[in-house]
Amino acid sequence: MAYSFDDICDTICRHPRLIIAEDYELCIQRTQSKNAQFINGNAVHEAIEDSVWVSLRLLHRRQPGRSVVVGNTKQSLHSLVDSAFESARKSSPDPWFRFPLWRFSKQKNPLVMTFEPIQDSAPQWKSQYSDVAGWPDLFKEEYRWQQFHTQLVRKGERIQPKHKSSTLRTHYSLLSHQDSDYFWVNESRSFSKLADQEDFKASTLAQKAKQLTGKGVKPQNNSYKWLLSSQACSMLLGEMTDWFCADSIHSGRSPLGRVPKLPCFSSDLTLVDDGAYEGAAHSAPFDLEGVLTQKTTVISSGRLESSLYDNYSATRENRLSTGNFLRAPGAPFPKISATNFFIQPSNRSAESLLQDLGQGLGQGLLISTVEKVELLSENGCDCLVKAHGWIVSRGCLASPFVNLSFKINALDLLGRVLAVGSDFVFYGACGAPSILIDDLPLESIR
DSSP states (O other), rough: OOOOOOHHHHHHTOOHHHSSSSEEEEEEEEEEEEEEEETTTTEEEEEEOOOOOOEEEOOOOOSOOEEEEEEHHHHHHHHHHHHHHHHHHHHOEEEEEEEOOOOOOOOOOOTEOOOSSOOOOOOOOOOOOGGGGOSSSSEEEEEEEEEEEEEEEEOOOEEEEEEEEEEEEEEEEEEEETEEEEEEEEEEEEESSSHHHHHHOOOHHHHHHHHOOOOOOOOSSSSEEEOOOOOHHHHHHHGGGGGBBBHHHHHHHSSSGGOOSSOOOTOOOEEEETTTTTTEEEEEEESSSSBBBOOOEEEETEEOOOOBOHHHHHHHTTTTOOOOOETTTOOOOOOOOOSSEEOOSSOOOHHHHHHHHHHHHSSSEEEEEEEEEEOOOOSSSSSEEEEEEEEEEEEEEEEEEEEEEEHEEHHHHHTTTEESOOEEEEEEEEEOEEEEEEEEEEOOOO
């Protein structure tokens, strides 16, 4: 028999072994999702999922332990408690272990903190194939709704914080061709409101694909000024988020472990993680340790200011958690993760950046769409990118190119930012405006 949230809390909290436990933290997360897919206007797939994830952490000063279970039956919950105590028995004293502090604001009856979602029920989607009608090839639409219901319980706390949130994701992909050279043009967005999702039209994607269709020229390997669109920049930024997580820096997986806290990035670059960003799809009031989410500036005017922390990694540096202990949908364990990660926009238009790109007699590259980013090195700096865009000459779009595969050093790219635009857009959990990059070598893969 499956249990409700209240049943799970009662079953765990009344367990004889936990009644005498020093302290414990229970986290329950229910994930509901609905997926729909259309190809050329025809519905080809629809699925609804509902799962419950439960984590129990024993907060014993000498021997902390953790256990996780996916499911909510009586048998699985009793197994969860036994596994947590077994994990604690096998653990050794950890000098960096601390009790995570809850700092919720005091209320008259501070028993429950509830945050209701904006989109509380699974929507019904209709195909936007009419926006690209007459297209000779393949148009695919994918829609996804997810709702997360999270509740935290701690033996030593009266407050039981609860949170509901929902996200809506739209992905369009349009197959086009250029002289028998087939390519995809993709666009993915995440929203917190159904109205915003409905306003996102496939017609803009078709327009972008039609612009690229025609006789294209591959740019030669050389040094160029680059203009990355907000989509392209967000895709690259998505591969860098782990750099700024404290556990990656402590373990040596991040290249930032070797970066001094000096202005080593472009002075025009300000990079922010904001788990409380109003209206963003990945905002929440607290993380899975009960720490309130916040705005964290990780790079300010080119200077590395802060990492992203959970309670454990923050203790190692005598700091406080930034509220970034999160669990990705389907993941077995939480970890330090970015929330809404973005480059701070300026007041410069993308059009003015394009004019700067084409100044003089040289050529520049406009990367309008990034299809894929693949990491090539363990430190995450070197990437293989597949993209479409334009060769720009004197501020004008001269020749399109498609399926351009090239290597790039992402850390070097952040140090060559000349200017940041105002056309800010979120693509999933990452957002960015257009950015202008100083002379950067193109190392294309033929």
